Amino acid sequence: MATKKFMYVNRKAPYGTIYAWESLEVILIGAAFEQDVALAFIDDGVYQIAKGQDTTDLGIKNFSPTYSALGDYDINKIYVEKESLDARGLTVDDLMPLKWEDEDEDWAEKDSIKVVSADEMKALLDESDVLLNF
Amino acid sequence: MAILHTVNKSPFERNSLDACLRLAAKGSSVLMIEDGVYGAMKGTEKSAAVDSAKGDISFYVLGPDLKARGISEDKLIDGIKVVDYSGFVSLTVDNDKVQAWL
Numbered sequence: 243m244a245t246k247k248f249m250y251v252n253r254k255a256p257y258g259t260i261y262a263w264e265s266l267e268v269i270l271i272g273a274a275f276e277q278d279v280a281l282a283f284i285d286d287g288v289y290q291i292a293k294g295q296d297t298t299d300l301g302i303k304n305f306s307p308t309y310s311a312l313g314d315y316d317i318n319k320i321y322v323e324k325e326s327l328d329a330r331g332l333t334v335d336d337l338m339p340l341k342w343e344d345e346d347e348d349w350a351e352k353d354s355i356k357v358v359s360a361d362e363m364k365a366l367l368d369e370s371d372v373l374l375n376f
Numbered sequence: 377m378a379i380l381h382t383v384n385k386s387p388f389e390r391n392s393l394d395a396c397l398r399l400a401a402k403g404s405s406v407l408m409i410e411d412g413v414y415g416a417m418k419g420t421e422k423s424a425a426v427d428s429a430k431g432d433i434s435f436y437v438l439g440p441d442l443k444a445r446g447i448s449e450d451k452l453i454d455g456i457k458v459v460d461y462s463g464f465v466s467l468t469v470d471n472d473k474v475q476a477w478l
Contacts, residue, residue, distance in 0.1 A: 253477070254478075261478070284395060285391060323399075360398050363399055364400070367379065367475060370473070371472075373475045375475065375476040375477070376478070
C-alpha cells in the first residue's frame, strides 16, 4: 500500500467540545497504519497543546500529556499557525514542549512543533493527500 | 492539488469562513452549506472579504440550504454559483480532497 500524507486539522479548544479528544483518538489509531502523518493546530485548536492544563477540579480526563507521547509513534510534524497564536496573545513558549527522538542521529531529541505562517499552512494543506477535520 | 473547502457555520457566530478565506490556496473552491450560506449574502460585514477573494477562489452555495432560510438568489454576492445536491457531489469528485471548516 502506498503511503499517503495525512493531515489532521485541529481548530477547537480542548474541553468545551469532544473534537480535540476525538481527534487525538483517531491520530493514535491512525498511527498504527504507518502513514505519513502531520498535525495542524489552527484557531482555537492551539489551546489543545497549551502548557499547564489541569482538569482535576472538572473531574474529567486531562488528555494533554498524550500529545507528548506522539513522538514515540513517529508523529513529529506538528504545525501551529502563527496568526492563530498571535491572535490569542500566545507564543511557542506557552505550548507544551513536544519532542521526538531521531533514530538516525543517535536518538537526538528534537522539537516536533513548527510554527508556520498562514501562507505556509496553506501550502501544507495543499500538499496533503488526506485532510481530516476536527 | 485542488481542494474543495466547505463552510457550514454562520460567519457571524464562528470564524470558519474567516479561517477558510485565510488558508484557501489560489485555485481552490469554497462551498457554503447549512448556516454557512449566510456568508454568501451581499451587504453584510463579511461580504467584502468574500468579494475580494473571488478572483482567486471559486465560490458556490448550496441551493436547498438557501431556500430553507428564505434567501433568494438576488441577495447573493455576484459571482457565487448556486448548486444543488448533485452539484455538491460533482464538486467533491472534481477536487482531490475536501477541507471541512467545522
